[in-house]
Amino acid sequence: MSVDLQTVKRVARLARIAVSEEDAERMTGELNAILGFVEQLNEVDVSGVEPMTSVTPMEMKKRRDVVTDGGKAADIVANAPATEENFFLVPKVVE
Amino acid sequence: MSDLTQLTISQARAKLRGKEITATEITEAYLSAIDRANPALNAYVAVTGDKARDMAKASDARLVKGEGGALEGIPLGIKDLFGTKGVHTQACSHVLDGFKPRYESTVTSNLWADGAVMLGKLNMDEFAMGSSNETSYYGPVINPWRRSRVDTVVMPTTHQGDGGFVSAGGTKTARSLDNAQLVPGGSSGGSATAVSAFLCAGATATDTGGSIRQPAAFTGTVGIKPTYGRCSRWGIVAFASSLDQAGPIARDVRDAAILLKSMASVDPKDTTSVDRPVPDYEAVIGKPIKGMKVGIPREYRVDGMPEEIEALWQKGIAWLKDAGAEIVDISLPHTKYALPAYYIVAPAEASSNLARYDGVRYGLRVPGKDIVDMYEKTRAAGFGREVKRRIMIGTYVLSAGYYDAYYLQAQKVRNLIKRDFETVFAAGVDVILTPATPSAAFGIADEDMAADPVKMYLNDIFTVTVNMAGLPGIAVPAGLDAKGLPLGLQLIGRPFDEETLFQTAAVIEQAAGTFQPEKWW
Known part of the structure; x- marks a missing residue:
């Protein structure tokens, strides 16, 4: 499979990365080189093979459903580019 | 006073405990070495001199009272991927501009609890994506080794x-x-250069596809990627969560063992961290390997591999044989599919992990006409080329209609790769010996690699299988090539059997010796 310019622009939109016409053209070539490289996986017979879900067999750890942390609003917003009274500020999303 | 930066961790530890030297003295020695060398090598992106001096002073107070921890007073460099409280933590990306976390990663917390001293943050490929340390927003790291x-x-x-x-x-x-500047490998290039050039006693690093072992091989240092789950990933900037593991880069096998012992722990904040005791890795160094079964996988003999790499491999086999090991030929038939499967799984996980960099909660924000425009502009300006490329690949392979063909197929192949290893270990093989990299260090701005991203990816051909199967792997220097550059061998072990890796690597080190670059910087 290979991608065309339109697909690259659509994927960039999905990934929320602004691309210029020139970027998109360059990326089309690069992405096709990588997709060409991974193509060889199709020759592997995977019938009856489960996809890996956990690299080491382990039981999912659980903990009691209690509050163990919190009261850190100031720490959480400390690195944000724009905040007001412990809220993140973003451009208006609802008219 | 002789140069304190030349001491290995085990030597410095003895002198600190014996009160022959102080933590302050050795810390000052490293800080001035960094001062002199960093303009040429670019290993550190932030030097935390004041913090280092404070930590050293506290270490000295504990050492005087005889209360020193396992790493008391040992100055370390920390890869920029580890969250360090109040200190520059940017994964060497522009998108994390100015980020100073309010927390400390579990691995670094463990090191400080054992008394280690932080010298600063080390350069790396942006978000650990790269094999040459050239994708860093802070510019490339220079290998202290020259041809x-x-x-x-x-x-x-x-x-x-x-x-x-x-x-x-x-x-x-x-x-x-030769004056040509070489890359230190990546993504832990800053860690490898800093250790090799005596700018820290040891360093933390991380390995998703070879990012500890390949730079260790390129700089004549020792690097171990432990079993997935051995070190907590909490507080480490995530790249590909099912592959990422932290580990040390050090000047010799013993130092790597000392560091891993302190870094490893079970952690309730990382559910994939494993609840099993951390052995005293150092205790196995020097133990004989007589009777050990060493597997030599035929699939690691790849087309176009330089003769020197093959010769090095044969040398390694001979050393282990001389030490009484039994050498057996093995087959890992799905080896060639590990790299293509990796380039689906890793970008897929990365595209998801890196979705959080949106200009809202931390780092860079580029204003836009609405919120989506702000996201798109922030991410376009904040991510470098290689990172964008991988996010794009990941987004594509996870997008509707392609998920089964790419991601699911890759995860199935991944299980086959893991099964290959399980089969040989079940047949009694204790450890597998391979070359660490298909070549020695290459030049900065290598034209072939810049023109074709896949060429750069091929650097990880021998290391990436280990991440795909979650196994431990160690790179240990084994010799110099005809141009005087270091080459490394890799040992791969059973899950959580890092002890066998240290034990066997020590035998190779004993035979090969250790290697230091000639100082030009």
Whole structure:
């Protein structure tokens, strides 16, 4: 499979990365080189093979459903580019 | 006083405990070495001098009372991927501009709890994506190793004075360092350079596809990627969560063992961290390997591999045989599919992990006409080329209609790769010996690699299988090539059997010796 310019622009939109016409053209070539490289996986017979879900067999750890942390609003917003009274500020999303 | 930066961790530890030197002295020695070398090598992106001095002072107070921890007073460099409280933590990306976390990663917390001293944050490929440390927003790291050149000097025929002395002319050879700058490998290039050039006693690093072992091999240092789950990933900037593991880069096998013992722990904040005791890795160094079964996988003999790499591998086999190991030929039939499967799984996980960089909660924000425009502009300006490329691949393979063909297929192949290893371990193989990399360090701005991303990816061909199967792997220096550059061998072990890796690596180190670059910086 290979991608065309339109697909690259659509994927960039999905990934929320602004691309210029020139970027998109360059990326089309690069992405096709990588997709060409991974193509060889199709020759592997995977019938009856489960996809890996956990690299080491382990039981999912659980903990009691209690509050163990919190009261850190100031720490959480400390690195944000724009905040007001412990809220993140973003451009208006609802008219 | 001799140069304290030359001491290994185990040597410094003995001198600190014996009160022959102080933590403050050794810390100052490293800080001035960094000061002199960093403009040339670019290993550190942030030096935390004041913090280092404070930590050293506290270590000295504990050492005086005889209360020193396992790493008391040992100055370390920390890869920029580890969250360090109040200190520059940017994964060497522009998108995390100015980020100083309000928390400390579990691995670094463990090191400080054992008394280690932080010298600063080390350069790396942006978000750990790269094999040359050239994708860093802070510029490339330079390998302290340079090729050496054998020059033939023609001796001129000279007449001297009236006495009629005539030199015979002829030629002589001289070895000199070539000026070409080489990469230290990646993504932990800053860690490898800093350890190799004596700018820290040891360093933390991380490995998703070879990012500890390949730079260790390129710089003549020792690097171990432990089993997935051995070190907590909490507080480490995530790249590909099912592959990422932290580990040390050190100057010798013993130092790597000392560091891993402190870094590893079970952690309730990382559910994939494993609840099993951390062994005293150092205790196995020097233990004989007589009777150990060493597997030699035929699939690691790849087309176009330089003869020197093959020769090095044969040398490694001979050393282990001489030490009493039994050498067996093995087959890991799905080896060639590990790299293509990796380039689906890793970008897929990365595209998801890196979705959080949106200009809202931390780092860079580029204003836009609405919120989506702000996201798109922030991410376009904040991510470098390689990171964007991988996010794009990941987004594509996870997008509707392609998920089964790419991601699911890759995860199935991944299970087959893991099964290959399980089969040989079940047949009694204790450890697998392979080359660490398909070549020695290459030049900065290598044109072939810049033109074709897949060429750069091929650097990880011998290391990436280990991440795909979650196994431990260690790179240990084994010799120099004809141009005087270090080459490494890799040992792969059973899950959570890092002890066998240290034990076997120590045998190789004993036979090969240790390697230091000639100082030019």
